[in-house]
Amino acid sequence: MQNESSWNIELTGLDYAEWRRKLEAIGESVGFFEPLGSKHHALFHEDGDTLLVSFESFPGIGALSDDARPLGLEIAEANSWSLLSLVSRNDTWFRDGEVYGFFDQLTDDGFFDDFERVVFYGAGPCGYAAAAYSVSAPGAIVVALQPQATLDPRITEWDDRFTEQRRMQFTDRYGYAPDMIDGAEQGYIIYDSREPLDAMHAALFHRRNVTRFRVPFLGTALQAALLEMGILTQIVTEAAEGRLTTQSFAQAMRARREYGPYLRKLLARLEHEERLELVRILCTFVTDRKTAPRFRRRLRALRKLEDGMSDDADAEALDGDEAETAR
Structure with a gap:
């Protein structure tokens, strides 16, 4: 100019x-x-x-x-x-x-x-x-x-x-x-x-x-x-x-995709709508690319939740097997 x-x-x-x-x-x-x-x-x-x-x-x-x-x-x-x-x-x-x-x-x-x-x-x-x-x-x-x-x-x-x-x-x-x-x-x-x-x-x-x-x-x-x-x-x-x-x-x-305020608002919306699979995908995407403690904590919590659900499913299956054996 x-x-x-x-x-x-x-x-x-x-x-x-x-x-x-x-x-x-x-x-x-x-x-x-x-x-x-x-x-x-x-x-x-x-x-x-x-x-x-x-x-x-x-x-x-x-x-x-x-x-x-x-x-x-x-x-x-x-x-x-x-x-x-x-x-x-x-x-x-x-x-x-x-x-x-x-x-x-x-x-x-x-x-x-x-x-x-x-x-x-x-x-x-x-x-x-x-x-x-x-x-x-x-x-x-x-x-x-x-x-x-x-x-x-x-x-x-x-x-x-x-x-x-x-x-x-x-x-x-x-x-x-x-x-x-x-x-x-x-x-x-x-x-x-x-x-x-x-x-x-x-x-x-x-x-x-x-x-x-x-x-x-x-x-x-x-x-x-x-x-x-x-x-x-x-x-x-x-x-x-x-x-x-x-x-x-x-x-x-x-x-x-690299803009923190947008990503945080999107995360809040997905959590409000309880769309946990999309929350997991978003948190994985963000934590793979940048340091994002909030997203990392949320992803860790989701994985613990998924592990707990998996343990419950295994326990139910085991109970079912034992009941079948008892018959």
């Missing part, structure tokens, strides 16, 4: 105001920086002819990035893409007139027309924003992790996670994300199908141009899981290049 040295500034340990001031200095040297009121900003880093439009929150960046740089920068750098990074001070779903106006201006200026490909990316509330604002760049690619479709209680009254945010306006411009994604060339919605509320939102994105990928047992922190497995950049890259298919996604998700 051109002007990469501009990012060699210490960003960790800063409050939002100071962090944003440093981002402004970076933006002025690599492209532009646009404050969008007190809660949002946009930073453009010009590089290749593919543009990644990423939506993130300041707390999310702090939790996921060791160097406090936007996650979108990591994905863009890996591919020599240009980056338009939208950041919110907290979870706002980017529902703000300043943000509306910014995307209106980009559209009027033909900003997106300067790129061969445009990719919108975000997770959770930021996934909502990625889908909603993709309407400003018809023909774009959208990758959204466990996005909300809307918080309008008339549609999603069943989602009790964000009751305070229902006061936000989701019925005006850039409002209902599943409708806004209609203009995209292709949308990809990735979610844990065993998380009921995330799955219900994902169902609202049923569209001709949307592919939904289910990733059970990865939980509600899906972005963090894909990062820890080292496959998030790969997924976004394949989506941008038109190479993300059911088969390629399944191949990427094979990384779950």
Whole structure:
């Protein structure tokens, strides 16, 4: 990525105001920086002819990035893409007139027309924003992790996670994300199908141009899981290049076999369902490949149980033989 040295500034340990001031200095040297009121900003880093439009929150960046740089920068750098990074001070779903106006201006200026490909990316509330604002760049690619479709209680009254945010306006411009994604060339919605509320939102994105990928047992922190497995950049890259298919996604998700949180959730589910043979197979698979005390203890307990059952069966058979002899 051109002007990469501009990012060699210490960003960790800063409050939002100071962090944003440093981002402004970076933006002025690599492209532009646009404050969008007190809660949002946009930073453009010009590089290749593919543009990644990423939506993130300041707390999310702090939790996921060791160097406090936007996650979108990591994905863009890996591919020599240009980056338009939208950041919110907290979870706002980017529902703000300043943000509306910014995307209106980009559209009027033909900003997106300067790129061969445009990719919108975000997770959770930021996934909502990625889908909603993709309407400003018809023909774009959208990758959204466990996005909300809307918080309008008339549609999603069943989602009790964000009751305070229902006061936000989701019925005006850039409002209902599943409708806004209609203009995209292709949308990809990735979610844990065993998380009921995330799955219900994902169902609202049923569209001709949307592919939904289910990733059970990865939980509600899906972005963090894909990062820890080292496959998030790969997924976004394949989506941008038109190479993300059911088969390629399944191949990427094979990384779950080495991912502890996934394996532990799968074990807990199998134990809850009392599927002991599958528990034994899973524990054997895991302990053959890595140090996993929890799985090793469970496998040992299963083997003791099986040995005990075998001893009981032998004793019953012996009792039967003795009874037959007595006759």
